[in-house]
Amino acid sequence: MIIGILGAGSWGSALANLLAGNGHDVTVWSIDEKEIEMLNTYREQRDRLPGVHLNETITFTTDLEQTIKGKKMIVCAVPSPFIRSTAKKIAPYITNDQLIVNVSKGIEEATLTPIVEIIESEIPGAKVAVLSGPSHAEEVGIGIPTTVVAGARDMDTAKLIQNTFMNDVFRVYTSTDVTGIELGGSVKNVIALAAGITDGLGFGDNTKAALMTRGMAEILRLGTAMGAHVETLAGLSGMGDLIVTCTSKHSRNRNAGYLIGQGKSYKEAMAEVKMVVEGVYSAKATLKLAKKYGVDMPIVEEVNKVLFEGKPAREAVVDLLTRDRKAEISVEE
Ligand SMILES: NC(=O)C1=CN([C@@H]2O[C@H](COP(=O)(O)OP(=O)(O)OC[C@H]3O[C@@H](n4cnc5c(N)ncnc54)[C@H](O)[C@@H]3O)[C@@H](O)[C@H]2O)C=CC1
Ligand SMILES: O=C(CO)COP(=O)(O)O
Numbered sequence: 001m002i003i004g005i006l007g008a009g010s011w012g013s014a015l016a017n018l019l020a021g022n023g024h025d026v027t028v029w030s031i032d033e034k035e036i037e038m039l040n041t042y043r044e045q046r047d048r049l050p051g052v053h054l055n056e057t058i059t060f061t062t063d064l065e066q067t068i069k070g071k072k073m074i075v076c077a078v079p080s081p082f083i084r085s086t087a088k089k090i091a092p093y094i095t096n097d098q099l100i101v102n103v104s105k106g107i108e109e110a111t112l113t114p115i116v117e118i119i120e121s122e123i124p125g126a127k128v129a130v131l132s133g134p135s136h137a138e139e140v141g142i143g144i145p146t147t148v149v150a151g152a153r154d155m156d157t158a159k160l161i162q163n164t165f166m167n168d169v170f171r172v173y174t175s176t177d178v179t180g181i182e183l184g185g186s187v188k189n190v191i192a193l194a195a196g197i198t199d200g201l202g203f204g205d206n207t208k209a210a211l212m213t214r215g216m217a218e219i220l221r222l223g224t225a226m227g228a229h230v231e232t233l234a235g236l237s238g239m240g241d242l243i244v245t246c247t248s249k250h251s252r253n254r255n256a257g258y259l260i261g262q263g264k265s266y267k268e269a270m271a272e273v274k275m276v277v278e279g280v281y282s283a284k285a286t287l288k289l290a291k292k293y294g295v296d297m298p299i300v301e302e303v304n305k306v307l308f309e310g311k312p313a314r315e316a317v318v319d320l321l322t323r324d325r326k327a328e329i330s331v332e333e
Contacts, residue, residue: 007077080106134244180232189279191215200261
């Protein structure tokens with residue numbers, strides 16, 4: 001298949017390599033000329049995915065039209081804050097027979113919409129789907145076994161994505177629960193910030209397990225209120241991604257949280273992590289969604305206070321622990 005990839009960061013590069021390795025013809029676009037120069041010179045994303053040699057067949061370019069025209073599939077791997085602007089730019093070149101596959105994770109604060117809907121709103125009539133799950137670029141880049149889920153409103157499209165991406169070490173499941181996949185993949189980043197914060201404060205595994213489990217309860221509450229299936233949220237793009245992002249040394253969100261727990265501001269933490277920390281962009285939107293759907297998300301609320309209101313992280317943990325006494329099964333709360 002002839003494929004265009006938007007975004008040459010760690011995830012765009014890792015997926016370009018995977019798809020080229022699967023025998024596809026891949027062109028990768030970046031807005032950043034220096035990034036494209038580096039990729040063409042070294043065939044390596046030295047800043048964001050060092051050590052992974054990128055397939056000789058991949059074309060790297062800053063030419064957006066070249067990346068879109070004649071491609072059957074467009075993979076969208078730009079960070080969430082740039083999705084709308086990128087969608088606006090590609091809209092004139094997209095035709096209705098092309099499939100756009102979002103692989104980014106986030107919720108737009110202004111509209112409270114996840115990424116597939118942002119792209120659909122900018123390119124009416126476009127066919128847009130999602131691929132998500134526990135999949136750090138650092139591991140996909142070196143062929144470590146990974147599983148993800150392809151979500152589309154119709155199963156044939158999900159199967160097309162499955163067939164395109166799947167290989168012996170990258171297993172792709174299918175689903176029609178686009179909302180569940182996008183929500184699980186976005187809200188887990190906010191919980192990962194909290195998990196990192198507790199690590200940075202010097203707390204232990206018990207605390208991390210508590211945050212992940214109660215974070216999952218929050219994801220379930222919001223997700224089901226928004227029409228997502230429980231099985232999706234308990235699957236690769238909910239529980240699976242929550243596990244990887246809260247525990248991995250590769251996790252941008254956990255690592256940013258760690259620095260915040262150590263006393264840095266979110267801006268300092270983002271600068272130090274260098275790569276995109278999507279949880280910071282999704283935190284306010286998630287809280288606004290919780291309010292809109294009338295669900296309780298105390299961890300998300302405390303993360304917002306620590307990030308944006310200067311609340312000391314230790315105080316946020318105390319406030320979470322000393323909330324009103326509750327029953328554990330509180331999905332309907
Ligand atoms: N890195 C990973 O392991 C994974 C990342 N993702 C998601 O993929 C998305 C991209 O993440 P990464 O590749 O990690 O990011 P990254 O931080 O490695 O790369 C960011 C990219 O954004 C590009 N960029 C900067 N300004 C831009 C603009 N105005 N318009 C368009 N592009 C611009 C840069 O050229 C750079 O290539 C995020 O939503 C992330 O959550 C999903 C799964 C795995
Ligand atoms: O979503 C991702 C991996 O599935 C990447 O985000 P993190 O690096 O924060 O875990």
